[in-house]
Amino acid sequence: MSKAIAGLVLAGGLSRRMGGGEKGLQPLGGRPMIARVIDRIAPQVDLLAINANSDPAPYGHFGLPVLPDTVGGHAGPLAGVLTGLEWAATLPGVTHLVTAATDTPFLPLDLVERFALLAGPERIVVARSGGNLHPVFGLWPTVLRGDLAQWLAAGDTLKVRAWVDRHDHVACDFEADADGAPDPFFNANTPGQLAEAERYLAGAAA
Numbered sequence: 275m276s277k278a279i280a281g282l283v284l285a286g287g288l289s290r291r292m293g294g295g296e297k298g299l300q301p302l303g304g305r306p307m308i309a310r311v312i313d314r315i316a317p318q319v320d321l322l323a324i325n326a327n328s329d330p331a332p333y334g335h336f337g338l339p340v341l342p343d344t345v346g347g348h349a350g351p352l353a354g355v356l357t358g359l360e361w362a363a364t365l366p367g368v369t370h371l372v373t374a375a376t377d378t379p380f381l382p383l384d385l386v387e388r389f390a391l392l393a394g395p396e397r398i399v400v401a402r403s404g405g406n407l408h409p410v411f412g413l414w415p416t417v418l419r420g421d422l423a424q425w426l427a428a429g430d431t432l433k434v435r436a437w438v439d440r441h442d443h444v445a446c447d448f449e450a451d452a453d454g455a456p457d458p459f460f461n462a463n464t465p466g467q468l469a470e471a472e473r474y475l476a477g478a479a480a
Contacts, residue, residue: 279386280368281319282358283311284351284410285376286327286343298376299332300468303475307462310379312336318386319372321365325354345423350432351410352422359419369395371414377461379471381411382448389413392444400438401459402445408459409434 285298285308298308308324316322323339327348330340341361343353355373362371370393372386382388382401389399393413401411412434418441425437448458455474462468 278368279319279370279372279390279413280358280362280365281315281322281386282341282354282361282371282373283308283315283322283324283376284354284373285333286325286348286354286357296326296328296332297463298326300462302379302462302468302471307379307468307471308333308376309336311374311376311381312338314379314381314383315372315374315385318383321362321368323358323361324376325357345426349426351434352426352432352437355412355414355434356419356422356426359414359416359422363416363419369416371416373410373412373414375410375461377463378411378459379462380456380458380460380474382458385411385448386413388446388448392446394442396442398438398441398443399446400443401448403448403450403457403459407435407445409438411459412438 299306302310323341324333325341326333327342333340341357344357344360345353358371358373362368372389374381392399396415396417399413401408450457462471
């Protein structure tokens with residue numbers, strides 16, 4: 275656990291590929307998928323919040339702050355990152371924010387610890403597995419929030435990688451915990467992928 279790093283679960287998307295609705299609230303192994311994400315990320319940070327742009331009531335029973343995007347127009351993950359950075363900057367002693375996606379129920383249990391080893395005052399750390407970057411899993415210095423706000427206001431591109439590439443950044447490599455385990459950043463973004471996650475959970479419990 276790091277008191278200098280706050281956490282944010284990104285659940286603010288439109289879930290088009292899942293068919294709409296709240297992707298993180300889809301059941302997985304008898305529980306909302308976001309509950310599994312919270313279980314894995316919450317012990318790694320001192321403070322955790324959820325970024326969601328719909329009715330906050332369904333998220334209320336998780337006992338966490340629910341933060342809607344501070345910029346309008348469903349501007350994608352970077353809007354969630356900015357929202358989290360602005361929140362984290364109000365927290366005493368917090369210098370960084372770590373973000374995790376709501377549809378990644380197998381995220382690493384040492385994510386924040388590994389990120390922190392590579393952190394710098396203005397350095398962004400992003401996750402990588404199997405040679406693929408997962409930029410919504412990042413460690414973001416709060417001092418960059420003003421720059422990100424200006425970037426989003428300019429509206430040239432909403433791609434996370436484009437903004438990250440403007441700054442000092444480094445990738446942090448992760449691999450599956452065991453043979454047969456899914457990629458730690460496997461995301462259940464479609465009904466088929468959600469079914470695949472169900473099959474893995476059933477096999478792991480057998």
